Amino acid sequence: METIIFSSNIAQDLQRYLSTKKYSKLGLIMDSQTINHCYPILSDDLPAHSMYAFEAGEKHKNLDSCQGIWQWMTETNLDRKSLIVNIGGGVAGDMGGFCASTYKRGIRFVNIPTTLLSQVDASVGGKLGIDFNGFKNHIGIFNQPEGVLISDEFLQTLPEAELRSGYAEVIKHGLIRNENYFQSLKAENWQNQKWKDIISVSVGIKREVVDKDPKEEGLRKILNFGHTIGHAIESHYLDTPYHLLHGEAIAIGMLTEAFLSHKFLRMPQADLESIEQKLLAIYGKISIADADFDAIIKRCFQDKKNDGESLNFSLLKKIGTCDFNIVVGREAVIEALEYYNSLDD
Template sequence: MQTIQANNYPVHFNEKGYEALNSHLKATKYSNLFIITDSNTNDYCLHKFLPYLETDLTIEIIEFEAGEINKNIDTCIEVWKVLTELGADRKSLVINLGGGVVTDLGGFVASTFKRGVDFVNIPTTLLSMVDASVGGKTGVDLGNLKNQIGVINVPIMVLIDTQYLETVPQNEMRSGLAEMLKHGLIFDKNYWEQFLDLNSIDFTDLDELIHRSVAIKNEIVMQDPTEKNIRKALNFGHTLGHAIEGYFLENTTKTTLLHGEAIAIGMILESYISWHKNLISEAEYHQIKSTIKSIYDDITFEENDIQPILDLLIHDKKNEFGTIQFALIEGIGAIKINQLVDNELIIKAFQDYKS
């Protein structure tokens, strides 16, 4: 499968990725090598990855407990301490082997340790393959506020190997699928239409679907690496989705949502808003709503849930001068950024979601 050239780094697929990594290790004089994993990828993926490595470097494994709840600065401090204790220096290489939590946190750790060391990302979940693999965003959450602390800094390379998906549960696969749906809705109507009937999809072609999703995100990011303009399109579904995800994460009476589960709700809500701002037709809205609801379980929102979710919107990273800005779809396959939306319309979107 053809390598995708991202912003100053390549995204390799399957066997080609390991060949590229080993060539890079031979050509570059690193002092040592650190592999950052979480408890899941340490158990299920590390033993698949290590045999591919061809190096005489000392390899150290740094593991932290899996889960979004551990994507915070406290975990970073522990990893920085371990790197220091194990003798990491500016010539060390960090390999992040895991899902989006690992690549986000590991990329941030590498980008800030001794003012930056080289790192490679090897995403092991569908979500991290189609989303975290491109764009150079690294970082951690601040309490229940998603990705509030971080930097944009690109890896040396990204390796996408779909064999790791054999270890991923179905709910995690659906979580990743949400970002693929988003890529179709904001950029490629034909790609979106491939998902209208999941029963008709030949998932033996999953590699091709992933490759197209990565290519779509990369095409957008290449135009706007630091998210000053069109890259905001990638936040469709995320303004409300992140607020919902954060609210459910901190609320002990709620079942924590996976990222893609929250984004799926966010895409329905923001499609409703797009319809009521005359950016899409009613038919397009109902197609989006019915398609997404056919894939994801309905989530119950009580009346007293809505205001706390609205309160979290003020912390969204797209906001400027205290104004909440949405990226909305303008017809399926196109986007309109920097859209202002009042709370009354957001509340109506929640009401419609529940109907």
């Protein structure tokens, strides 16, 4: 199990943490935005290090970027006693951890998530990987970081759209595990939050689930509520002018999968309406062309929860209670997408 440190002074806490570690060389991996906005918060207190920055954005979470990272590791002469610190959002943690875990059959790494999304989601659970041929997180492994340092200081560096994207995963945690938490989350003035408290609760929910099922053989699948359709939509529009941030796509996924929850698990109509109200107030809606339905459904079939030709969903029995391995047919997914298009934003 990784060590998670909730920090009030990230520069000092990272310096203190590294002073307790033995390593031959220290390497930092971050993206082109993090190096400008977040690295300066840490740089004065860091010991000697090398660093590598890749192009920011989900579309760069691929094998080409990994090759660049592995080449840098090789040219820097990092050995198996080296330590990597991944600084940034989910892409940095996923890809940096994946590269560290596969370089020389694995070197240690630490994650410093700097976005709300990575702090409440990717920071916990040891899922590492990259996108491949347009499929989200298609290549990867499970491997835990040695430590995760989380600080809400970094949230001040985020554009509002990125903060809102991360908030979708916060909402999901309430939906799958804690009704009171969901009801407490703001829709109006959602930007005005006690972020430190929210991060702590969300990390606690995810960690409790992951500790019970580290390799996603059962219970951990509930963390994918909203992600079967959401990931498919995110991937489908990734290289188009309609590009959606992860949380924006997951909000669509949660709305469509809430509809499926009502249809298949008889989640109360009042719960469906409550979910609609909160998500639409924060994320609004887009229009998904009927012509895109087939391509989106084909991407759903690449979801890692599926067995053979079945689409396996994680769906809500009610707000706060989620079940998994619910088989849903193609026509029902079309019905869910039509339902989403019918909503008033």
